[in-house]
Amino acid sequence: MNAATETDRTLVGRVAKGDRAAVRLLFMRHHARIYRFVARQTGSEMMADDIANEVFLELWKQAPSFEGRSEVSTWLLGIARFKALSMLRKKKEDWIDDDDAAQVPDSADTPEVVTMKEDKAAALRRFVDALPEEHRTVIDLAYYHGQSVTEIGEVLDIPVATVKTRMFYARKKLGEALKAAGYDRGWP
Amino acid sequence: MSAAEKMSRRDEMETLLPFYLNGSLEGAELEAVEEWLATDPAAMAALGEAEAEFSGTAAANEAIRPPADALSRFAKALDAEAGPVRAPAGQSWLAKVFGRVTAMPAGVAWAAAAALLALVLVQSFEQPGGKGNDFEVAGAQDDLAKLPFALVKFKPDAKVADIAAFLGQNGLKIAGGPTADGVFHLAIPASTAADYDRLVGLVAAQPFADTVIQGRKPVDGG
Numbered sequence: 001m002n003a004a005t006e007t008d009r010t011l012v013g014r015v016a017k018g019d020r021a022a023v024r025l026l027f028m029r030h031h032a033r034i035y036r037f038v039a040r041q042t043g044s045e046m047m048a049d050d051i052a053n054e055v056f057l058e059l060w061k062q063a064p065s066f067e068g069r070s071e072v073s074t075w076l077l078g079i080a081r082f083k084a085l086s087m088l089r090k091k092k093e094d095w096i097d098d099d100d101a102a103q104v105p106d107s108a109d110t111p112e113v114v115t116m117k118e119d120k121a122a123a124l125r126r127f128v129d130a131l132p133e134e135h136r137t138v139i140d141l142a143y144y145h146g147q148s149v150t151e152i153g154e155v156l157d158i159p160v161a162t163v164k165t166r167m168f169y170a171r172k173k174l175g176e177a178l179k180a181a182g183y184d185r186g187w188p
Numbered sequence: 189m190s191a192a193e194k195m196s197r198r199d200e201m202e203t204l205l206p207f208y209l210n211g212s213l214e215g216a217e218l219e220a221v222e223e224w225l226a227t228d229p230a231a232m233a234a235l236g237e238a239e240a241e242f243s244g245t246a247a248a249n250e251a252i253r254p255p256a257d258a259l260s261r262f263a264k265a266l267d268a269e270a271g272p273v274r275a276p277a278g279q280s281w282l283a284k285v286f287g288r289v290t291a292m293p294a295g296v297a298w299a300a301a302a303a304l305l306a307l308v309l310v311q312s313f314e315q316p317g318g319k320g321n322d323f324e325v326a327g328a329q330d331d332l333a334k335l336p337f338a339l340v341k342f343k344p345d346a347k348v349a350d351i352a353a354f355l356g357q358n359g360l361k362i363a364g365g366p367t368a369d370g371v372f373h374l375a376i377p378a379s380t381a382a383d384y385d386r387l388v389g390l391v392a393a394q395p396f397a398d399t400v401i402q403g404r405k406p407v408d409g410g
Contacts, residue, residue, distance in 0.1 A: 018270075020266060028259065031258055045252065053265055057266065125244040143206055149207055164203050
């Protein structure tokens, strides 16, 4: 079995035995997605950089206790989510400096104004960005990270029914924003 | 089915569509979505809208670019967390050098092998009687150290009797070794480069020879 075909779980097993090459391989496989997940959670790429690094150091430390009940990607997203929330709680609102604020989606404009110069795809992307964090996170986890309802529940530590409720309202808001911008898709 | 029930079903299906698209839906929910897609005229349009959301979300995420030096910084942080890398147990310094020499081009390997042998001999002669834990050097009267040589590693399943018979038939002698990892210094009693090449080639061709590196070779006309 070469490195390319080794499963994430096999690699975590190697990490548990102190194999640094294995943790670097997992880093290469998952870092970009973890980084993006945290960046969109916090609105700060600086925080995403720190937290994504911490996630993989945590992987190094916690690998011996990984029981394999969830996918490695789900496990890492859960660690990232926990660390992001912890850091946000610690910093509360004063972490947003001028540089970071520029990266936070600007929801001051109405969808109508924004979409005047945009096509539907660009508008949709902006509406996704402008969703409330709890809704956008569910959208990101399903569409970008490929997580199931159950896995999203694990990452966010919420019941499956809540995942579905958030998905319903997230998609409903996207539909309403599109409708307001002149793109009626027939639902809701 | 009432309008309210129909709407409720539509809401449920719309909620499940993202999971249908990412392939994580299964069981009764998967069957329900597939049945809806097959029977409701509005379903395929809804699927197209969900696909657009899929693309938009992917684009929004992919627009975020992680720093290019993330891996190197993580590697440093990992070293700080875990401490210095330990060498694998049971591998001697000589074995490591031998391993590197085997990976070198032939021309470079000769010089490296000569340097390696010099170190081996110095170390062995410093020990009383020329005996040590890792290797054994033949008697000084044989003056084997002055002979042309090659470094040889035998296969794990090689039989001592076969090796001894071959060496005896060809006038070859083991002048040192083995190291902890089975590297022998083989004296090659050749007076010409051609003779040396023939003998070393003969050693390399034996089924019990794993690795053979050329060492000091006779200089013709010298």
